[in-house]
Amino acid sequence: MSDDCKGKVALITGITGQDGSYLAEFLLAKGYEVHGIKRRASSFNTQRIDHIYQDPHANSPNLKLHYGDLSDTSNLTRVLSEVRPDEVYNLGAQSHVAVSFEAPEYTADVDGLGALRLLEAIRFLGLEKKTRFYQASTSELYGLVQETPQRETTPFHPRSPYAVAKLYAYWITVNYREAYGIYACNGILFNHESPRRGETFVTRKVTRGLANISQGLETCLYMGNLDSLRDWGHAKDYVRMQWLMLQQDVAEDFVIATGVQYSVRQFILWAAAELGITLSFSGEGVNEVATVEAVADIDAVTVRPGDVIVRVDPRYFRPAEVETLLGDPTMAREKLGWVPEITVQEMCAEMVADDLKTARRHALLKHHGFEVPVALE
Numbered sequence: 001m002s003d004d005c006k007g008k009v010a011l012i013t014g015i016t017g018q019d020g021s022y023l024a025e026f027l028l029a030k031g032y033e034v035h036g037i038k039r040r041a042s043s044f045n046t047q048r049i050d051h052i053y054q055d056p057h058a059n060s061p062n063l064k065l066h067y068g069d070l071s072d073t074s075n076l077t078r079v080l081s082e083v084r085p086d087e088v089y090n091l092g093a094q095s096h097v098a099v100s101f102e103a104p105e106y107t108a109d110v111d112g113l114g115a116l117r118l119l120e121a122i123r124f125l126g127l128e129k130k131t132r133f134y135q136a137s138t139s140e141l142y143g144l145v146q147e148t149p150q151r152e153t154t155p156f157h158p159r160s161p162y163a164v165a166k167l168y169a170y171w172i173t174v175n176y177r178e179a180y181g182i183y184a185c186n187g188i189l190f191n192h193e194s195p196r197r198g199e200t201f202v203t204r205k206v207t208r209g210l211a212n213i214s215q216g217l218e219t220c221l222y223m224g225n226l227d228s229l230r231d232w233g234h235a236k237d238y239v240r241m242q243w244l245m246l247q248q249d250v251a252e253d254f255v256i257a258t259g260v261q262y263s264v265r266q267f268i269l270w271a272a273a274e275l276g277i278t279l280s281f282s283g284e285g286v287n288e289v290a291t292v293e294a295v296a297d298i299d300a301v302t303v304r305p306g307d308v309i310v311r312v313d314p315r316y317f318r319p320a321e322v323e324t325l326l327g328d329p330t331m332a333r334e335k336l337g338w339v340p341e342i343t344v345q346e347m348c349a350e351m352v353a354d355d356l357k358t359a360r361r362h363a364l365l366k367h368h369g370f371e372v373p374v375a376l377e
């Protein structure tokens with residue numbers, strides 16, 4: 001395995017997202033010149049990387065951003081021809097499973113054909129021998145699971161337009177490896193989270209929602225399927241693995257997971273406990289609620305025993321649900337020496353602490369009569 005990264009050039013699609021921001025930090029620390037593709041938006045969308053983005057007017061900044069979109073072939077080809085990267089990390093995607101039911105065609109275009117456009121650009125530009133390609137594949141490919149735990153050989157059964165689009169991207173990556181000898185591989189990543197997780201994914205929705213409730217900014221958190229089981233890891237651990245996968249002698253596909261699963265309900269209990277709130281769940285199905293039993297900490301300034309602070313809202317149920325996911329990371333451990341370092345409980349504590357900081361700031365502003373941005377989802 002090669003660890004000599006000085007002078008190497010990486011291109012990251014989705015650099016403004018959760019994983020892209022951690023991966024950019026990781027690669028910069030290793031001495032890479034990092035290029036990222038960001039979308040044009042009507043307001044700033046680089047919050048997650050602002051802390052590592054240097055003044056573009058300075059000489060040779062190590063992080064360079066290019067406007068672009070995974071739906072735009074000529075744009076991707078031009079960026080690739082300018083950058084001529086040693087490594088491409090294709091992390092860009094419409095990544096929300098529930099949203100993919102609302103925007104299936106767009107999701108197919110960006111998440112499925114986006115990977116093809118990049119691979120074709122590599123081929124068209126004659127970069128097959130130079131450029132290594134990482135595809136952000138997903139445990140959602142397993143969907144209706146055929147085997148537990150899920151490993152590299154487990155058959156796929158996608159359950160959403162998102163997962164079906166990612167299935168295409170998975171196989172086109174394998175196909176370009178087999179057909180053209182491109183070093184191209186799939187990381188089949190199970191759910192990974194962090195304080196930088198998008199606000200509408202379940203863990204962040206819970207940590208942010210409960211932190212807001214504890215500070216009197218919201219009164220109730222409305223959730224979907226509380227029985228859903230996920231294998232949650234920390235994004236920082238998972239981007240290390242994305243890089244490792246591109247440093248091998250031979251390209252292979254790997255499952256990245258912790259090997260432990262918990263329910264959404266359990267995650268809510270942990271997050272509440274971090275805030276000093278003891279919750280108890282009662283009722284069934286759409287009538288299930290979580291009631292405050294005790295408040296042990298000053299963090300929960302506005303919550304009282306007896307308050308119902310979590311309710312189920314069928315609005316968040318999906319037309320087809322992935323009920324359970326549990327990964328087997330044995331191949332990653334044995335071949336790459338990878339083991340996750342941050343537990344899901346530690347990650348939950350980190351996310352709550354971060355969201356609580358913001359909630360306190362907003363509560364203070366509200367107290368002084370200023371409006372605060374509380375976007376409910």
Ligand code: NDP
Nearest residue numbers: 014016017018019069070091092093095136138189191192
């Ligand atoms: P995020 O949603 O946080 O980030 C997605 C990124 O893709 C953002 O930078 C977004 O830009 C960008 N993007 C969206 N649409 C386009 C487009 N049309 N063209 C170019 N870029 C686009 O996702 P994560 O960081 O959590 O995930 C990274 C990748 O890994 C995704 O492909 C996801 O599907 C996959 N994955 C994620 C897992 C997880 O648990 N996090 C697990 C398995 C796979 P903008 O900031 O402008 O919205």
Ligand code: GDR
Nearest residue numbers: 095097138139140190191200201202203223224225228316
């Ligand atoms: P997922 O993540 O669909 O697994 O996709 P998400 O956090 O959205 O959902 C996980 C599970 O929680 C259930 N759930 C809710 N989900 C959301 N978002 N909001 C709710 O209110 C809610 N209540 C219960 C869901 O039904 C689901 O079962 C993520 C994304 O990052 C994908 O891009 C990635 O490929 C997979 O993880 C692995």
